[in-house]
Amino acid sequence: RRFTGGLISGPGSLPPGSMGWPLIGEMLDFLRYFKFAKRPDDFISKRKARYGDTGIYKSHLFGGPVIITCSPEFNRQVLSRMAEEETLSSGWPSNELLGSSSISVVDGFLHKRLRKHLMEAFTNPKALNSQLRIAQPIFISALENWVSKKRIVAYNETKTMTFHNICQVLVSFESRELLQKMERLYRGLMAGLRSLTINIPGTAYHHALKCRKQLTNILSLEMRTRQELGAQKHDFMQILMDSVDENGAKLREIEVVENIVSLILGGYESTSDVMMWGLYYLAKHPDILEKLKEEAKLVRERKHQRELLSIEDVKSMNYTSKVAEELIRLANVSPFIFRRVVKDNVLINDYCLPKDWRVIVWIRSIHLDSKYFSDPLAFDPDRWTDFRPRVGTYSVFGAGPRYCPGSSFARNQIMVFLYHACLNYRWELLNPGEGFVYQPHPRPRDGAKMIFSRAAEN
């Protein structure tokens, strides 16, 4: 009543749905499907069965009233049209953790300006090749390390490997102690982002604020050292430091630092989870692994011994790119995208989106819907042969003005990882029948424990 009572006189009507219990809303139902029943997609199916397949529902989740959109048309409108009209802002609950200059938090003109700087850093042709040059020795050394360990938990190992890689690409950090310290700080920061915003000693949020402070100190120090020494490095931090907009303005120190924090946050677990799923699905589908290897061998034949892949090689690997896309679809590392309504009287078709409510764009259910992807739970890279998903049905990287700036970077990294792994190594799941968990991200319950060794023929 508190949230919906005053809305009766406004334009449009609220979508169907329930606000659940006082204070906790429908959180128990959410946890029931995601945490206990391990059937996350039934959360939406249940609403479809109860209120009709409207593609939009009201609810109360994560501490406040929300509108859930889960049809291609509504999702497209929220992510593209309404974002461009600036009726919605980024939906992060707290900018204290990400920083008020982070690309994930700012809106409007500031957002456009920052994206321009970041996209330059991502798409600059020199940067693309240098990203691959940096990544491959790190991947090869991690794979060799897994061989020496013999048994690994892929979920943990791919995380550490990706963290080292992303820190090196973004800020050229190589020292193992520093990377270990930063990874610890990042884990603290991420735990805070997923927790309630209660800032008292002992809470995850309080700890996350401390982690963020230490991270920004490390990055600010690095930036100042470069400025003092006049040192030029070939990484993202340098591109952001040197980048100027059309008025000749550079980014401020805080903008560079907070965006490096956000980029590491955006690119770290997402990419590593997809790599872990790569090892998992390929272990279960030797026929697909074989086809992947065939393509990798053809590419290797064109190269000198130990020569690394270039961006042109990556572009030529058609089958590998289909495998990577299928992994990204099935991994669903971002099951939903948040926004916040910032204007009055916002309508989507005839439904109202009340000011200050959050909108949850539920992308996961569409990527696994048989209406848009035949046999959606099957790992089938060939589905991508001559297939372009219909508008609004494939938003793994979001859509519209906030479309993930790291999408090509992530795809390239996943492809080169698959190339090196399938050519020279073999692995076997220790618990192939293990179930899955979905919180905070989907993964096999045992984190994909496997035996890892060098391939016989190499």
Ligand code: HEM
């Ligand atoms: C498989 C890997 C990845 C997936 C599935 C993924 C997915 C997403 C999604 C769904 C969004 C939200 C878009 C929206 O709000 O509309 C996003 C935003 C973002 N991603 Fe990624 N991402 C991945 C990798 C990366 C990488 C490697 C980086 C950076 C190195 C990155 C940096 C970001 C940033 C900075 C944003 C915020 C963009 C903005 O608000 O304008 N992501 N990503």
